[in-house]
Amino acid sequence: MALTLYGSSYSRSLRVLWMLKELDLPFEHIPLEWQECGKNADYLAINPTGTIPTLVDDGFVLAESLAINLHLARRYGRLWPAAEQDQALCWQWSLWAVASMEASYIQWADHTLWLAPEARDPAQAAAATEALQRPLARLEQALKGQPWLLGHDFSVADLNVAGCINGLRRFDLTAYPTMADWLNRCLDRPAYRAATQLP
Numbered sequence: 001m002a003l004t005l006y007g008s009s010y011s012r013s014l015r016v017l018w019m020l021k022e023l024d025l026p027f028e029h030i031p032l033e034w035q036e037c038g039k040n041a042d043y044l045a046i047n048p049t050g051t052i053p054t055l056v057d058d059g060f061v062l063a064e065s066l067a068i069n070l071h072l073a074r075r076y077g078r079l080w081p082a083a084e085q086d087q088a089l090c091w092q093w094s095l096w097a098v099a100s101m102e103a104s105y106i107q108w109a110d111h112t113l114w115l116a117p118e119a120r121d122p123a124q125a126a127a128a129t130e131a132l133q134r135p136l137a138r139l140e141q142a143l144k145g146q147p148w149l150l151g152h153d154f155s156v157a158d159l160n161v162a163g164c165i166n167g168l169r170r171f172d173l174t175a176y177p178t179m180a181d182w183l184n185r186c187l188d189r190p191a192y193r194a195a196t197q198l199p
Protein backbone atom coordinates (compact mmCIF):
# COMPACT_ATOMS: atom_id res chain seq x y z
CA MET A 1 0.00 0.00 0.00
CA ALA A 2 1.43 3.39 -1.06
CA LEU A 3 -0.48 6.63 -0.49
CA THR A 4 0.53 10.06 -1.74
CA LEU A 5 -1.49 13.19 -1.03
CA TYR A 6 -0.90 16.36 -3.02
CA GLY A 7 -2.04 19.59 -1.42
CA SER A 8 -1.12 22.00 1.34
CA SER A 9 -3.11 21.99 4.57
CA TYR A 10 -4.03 25.62 3.80
CA SER A 11 -6.61 24.39 1.32
CA ARG A 12 -9.38 21.81 0.94
CA SER A 13 -6.58 19.24 1.25
CA LEU A 14 -6.90 19.70 5.02
CA ARG A 15 -10.02 17.52 4.88
CA VAL A 16 -8.07 14.65 3.40
CA LEU A 17 -5.09 15.15 5.69
CA TRP A 18 -7.56 14.92 8.57
CA MET A 19 -8.92 11.63 7.19
CA LEU A 20 -5.42 10.24 6.65
CA LYS A 21 -4.56 11.08 10.25
CA GLU A 22 -7.78 9.40 11.44
CA LEU A 23 -6.79 6.29 9.47
CA ASP A 24 -3.29 6.40 10.96
CA LEU A 25 -1.77 5.08 7.75
CA PRO A 26 1.67 6.08 6.44
CA PHE A 27 1.48 8.45 3.49
CA GLU A 28 3.71 10.77 1.51
CA HIS A 29 2.57 14.39 1.69
CA ILE A 30 3.45 16.80 -1.10
CA PRO A 31 2.20 20.17 0.19
CA LEU A 32 1.54 21.82 -3.15
CA GLU A 33 -0.02 25.27 -2.71
CA TRP A 34 -3.33 26.26 -4.31
CA GLN A 35 -1.65 29.23 -6.03
CA GLU A 36 0.76 26.87 -7.82
CA CYS A 37 -1.17 23.69 -8.57
CA GLY A 38 -2.81 24.96 -11.77
CA LYS A 39 0.56 25.97 -13.27
CA ASN A 40 2.71 23.00 -12.31
CA ALA A 41 3.21 20.82 -15.41
CA ASP A 42 4.21 17.74 -13.41
CA TYR A 43 1.10 18.06 -11.29
CA LEU A 44 -1.16 18.73 -14.29
CA ALA A 45 0.03 15.43 -15.73
CA ILE A 46 -1.37 13.74 -12.60
CA ASN A 47 -4.53 15.83 -12.23
CA PRO A 48 -5.40 17.81 -15.40
CA THR A 49 -8.02 19.76 -13.44
CA GLY A 50 -5.13 21.50 -11.71
CA THR A 51 -6.73 21.70 -8.29
CA ILE A 52 -5.74 20.24 -4.94
CA PRO A 53 -6.16 17.80 -3.31
CA THR A 54 -5.28 14.72 -5.34
CA LEU A 55 -4.68 11.28 -3.84
CA VAL A 56 -2.59 8.59 -5.48
CA ASP A 57 -3.44 5.24 -3.89
CA ASP A 58 -1.29 2.40 -5.22
CA GLY A 59 -1.21 4.15 -8.61
CA PHE A 60 -4.94 4.97 -8.61
CA VAL A 61 -5.44 8.73 -9.03
CA LEU A 62 -8.45 10.36 -7.38
CA ALA A 63 -9.47 14.02 -7.08
CA GLU A 64 -12.28 15.78 -5.18
CA SER A 65 -11.66 16.02 -1.46
CA LEU A 66 -14.90 14.44 -0.28
CA ALA A 67 -14.75 11.63 -2.85
CA ILE A 68 -11.21 10.89 -1.69
CA ASN A 69 -12.40 10.67 1.92
CA LEU A 70 -15.28 8.35 1.04
CA HIS A 71 -12.87 6.15 -0.91
CA LEU A 72 -10.37 6.06 1.96
CA ALA A 73 -13.01 5.29 4.57
CA ARG A 74 -14.41 2.40 2.56
CA ARG A 75 -11.07 1.01 1.37
CA TYR A 76 -9.35 1.13 4.73
CA GLY A 77 -12.43 0.30 6.79
CA ARG A 78 -12.43 3.17 9.27
CA LEU A 79 -15.17 5.78 9.84
CA TRP A 80 -17.20 3.73 7.35
CA PRO A 81 -20.45 2.24 8.65
CA ALA A 82 -21.30 -1.41 8.10
CA ALA A 83 -24.95 -0.94 7.14
CA GLU A 84 -25.69 -0.17 3.49
CA GLN A 85 -28.21 2.55 4.37
CA ASP A 86 -25.71 4.24 6.68
CA GLN A 87 -23.18 4.14 3.83
CA ALA A 88 -25.77 5.86 1.64
CA LEU A 89 -26.17 8.52 4.32
CA CYS A 90 -22.41 9.16 4.13
CA TRP A 91 -22.85 9.96 0.43
CA GLN A 92 -25.94 12.04 1.21
CA TRP A 93 -24.25 14.22 3.84
CA SER A 94 -21.08 14.66 1.78
CA LEU A 95 -22.97 15.78 -1.33
CA TRP A 96 -25.27 17.96 0.79
CA ALA A 97 -22.28 19.73 2.36
CA VAL A 98 -20.92 20.72 -1.04
CA ALA A 99 -24.27 21.46 -2.67
CA SER A 100 -26.01 23.27 0.17
CA MET A 101 -23.36 24.82 2.35
CA GLU A 102 -19.87 25.15 0.93
CA ALA A 103 -20.45 28.11 -1.43
CA SER A 104 -22.16 30.23 1.24
CA TYR A 105 -19.51 29.23 3.76
CA ILE A 106 -16.70 30.29 1.43
CA GLN A 107 -18.45 33.59 0.68
CA TRP A 108 -18.86 34.25 4.39
CA ALA A 109 -15.24 33.25 5.18
CA ASP A 110 -13.86 35.29 2.27
CA HIS A 111 -15.62 38.45 3.40
CA THR A 112 -15.08 37.91 7.12
CA LEU A 113 -11.75 36.12 7.58
CA TRP A 114 -9.72 35.37 4.48
CA LEU A 115 -9.61 38.43 2.21
CA ALA A 116 -7.55 41.47 3.10
CA PRO A 117 -9.75 43.82 5.17
CA GLU A 118 -10.00 46.37 2.35
CA ALA A 119 -11.30 43.69 -0.05
CA ARG A 120 -14.08 42.49 2.25
CA ASP A 121 -17.65 43.41 1.34
CA PRO A 122 -20.00 43.54 4.35
CA ALA A 123 -23.03 43.08 2.06
CA GLN A 124 -21.63 39.80 0.76
CA ALA A 125 -20.81 38.66 4.29
CA ALA A 126 -24.39 39.49 5.36
CA ALA A 127 -25.91 37.67 2.37
CA ALA A 128 -23.80 34.59 3.09
CA THR A 129 -24.74 34.71 6.77
CA GLU A 130 -28.39 34.71 5.76
CA ALA A 131 -27.89 31.86 3.28
CA LEU A 132 -26.19 29.73 5.94
CA GLN A 133 -29.18 29.80 8.29
CA ARG A 134 -31.12 27.06 6.49
CA PRO A 135 -28.30 24.48 6.32
CA LEU A 136 -27.32 25.32 9.90
CA ALA A 137 -30.90 24.67 11.00
CA ARG A 138 -30.78 21.35 9.11
CA LEU A 139 -27.66 20.29 10.99
CA GLU A 140 -29.12 21.43 14.30
CA GLN A 141 -32.19 19.27 13.64
CA ALA A 142 -30.17 16.25 12.46
CA LEU A 143 -27.97 16.26 15.55
CA LYS A 144 -30.72 16.66 18.15
CA GLY A 145 -30.64 13.61 20.41
CA GLN A 146 -27.58 11.97 18.83
CA PRO A 147 -23.89 12.83 19.05
CA TRP A 148 -22.99 12.26 15.39
CA LEU A 149 -24.75 12.50 12.03
CA LEU A 150 -25.27 8.74 11.75
CA GLY A 151 -26.08 8.23 15.42
CA HIS A 152 -23.61 6.88 17.96
CA ASP A 153 -20.38 6.77 15.96
CA PHE A 154 -18.22 9.46 14.38
CA SER A 155 -18.04 8.68 10.65
CA VAL A 156 -16.84 10.04 7.34
CA ALA A 157 -20.20 11.85 7.17
CA ASP A 158 -19.21 14.01 10.14
CA LEU A 159 -15.66 14.47 8.87
CA ASN A 160 -16.77 15.54 5.40
CA VAL A 161 -19.42 17.99 6.59
CA ALA A 162 -17.27 19.49 9.37
CA GLY A 163 -14.29 19.61 7.00
CA CYS A 164 -16.28 21.81 4.62
CA ILE A 165 -17.21 24.35 7.30
CA ASN A 166 -14.39 24.25 9.84
CA GLY A 167 -14.13 28.06 9.97
CA LEU A 168 -17.70 28.28 11.29
CA ARG A 169 -16.24 27.97 14.77
CA ARG A 170 -15.85 31.73 14.30
CA PHE A 171 -19.45 32.23 13.14
CA ASP A 172 -22.23 33.26 15.54
CA LEU A 173 -23.72 29.82 16.27
CA THR A 174 -25.75 30.92 19.31
CA ALA A 175 -28.97 29.82 17.62
CA TYR A 176 -27.50 26.38 16.85
CA PRO A 177 -26.05 25.08 20.15
CA THR A 178 -26.25 21.39 19.23
CA MET A 179 -24.51 21.99 15.91
CA ALA A 180 -21.90 24.19 17.61
CA ASP A 181 -21.13 21.47 20.15
CA TRP A 182 -20.86 18.87 17.35
CA LEU A 183 -18.50 21.10 15.34
CA ASN A 184 -16.29 21.64 18.38
CA ARG A 185 -16.18 17.90 19.07
CA CYS A 186 -15.25 17.20 15.44
CA LEU A 187 -12.49 19.80 15.35
CA ASP A 188 -11.14 18.87 18.77
CA ARG A 189 -10.27 15.38 17.55
CA PRO A 190 -6.51 14.70 17.72
CA ALA A 191 -6.44 13.75 14.03
CA TYR A 192 -7.86 17.13 12.99
CA ARG A 193 -5.40 18.97 15.21
CA ALA A 194 -2.53 16.91 13.81
CA ALA A 195 -3.60 17.65 10.25
CA THR A 196 -3.62 21.40 10.91
CA GLN A 197 0.04 21.16 11.97
CA LEU A 198 1.11 19.86 8.56
CA PRO A 199 2.43 22.23 5.88
Ligand SMILES: N[C@@H](CCC(=O)N[C@@H](CS)C(=O)NCC(=O)O)C(=O)O
Pocket residue numbers: 010011012013034035037038050051052053063064065066
Ligand atom coordinates in the same frame (compact mmCIF):
# COMPACT_ATOMS: atom_id res chain seq x y z
N1 LIG B 1 -14.33 20.44 -5.28
C1 LIG B 1 -12.89 20.35 -5.23
C2 LIG B 1 -12.32 21.76 -5.20
C3 LIG B 1 -10.80 21.77 -5.33
C4 LIG B 1 -10.28 23.20 -5.34
O1 LIG B 1 -10.85 24.11 -5.97
N2 LIG B 1 -9.17 23.40 -4.62
C5 LIG B 1 -8.56 24.71 -4.57
C6 LIG B 1 -7.78 24.88 -3.30
S1 LIG B 1 -8.82 24.83 -1.87
C7 LIG B 1 -7.60 24.86 -5.73
O2 LIG B 1 -6.93 23.92 -6.06
N3 LIG B 1 -7.51 26.06 -6.30
C8 LIG B 1 -6.57 26.33 -7.34
C9 LIG B 1 -7.19 26.67 -8.65
O3 LIG B 1 -8.43 26.61 -8.77
O4 LIG B 1 -6.42 27.00 -9.56
C10 LIG B 1 -12.46 19.54 -4.00
O5 LIG B 1 -13.22 19.53 -3.01
O6 LIG B 1 -11.40 18.89 -4.01
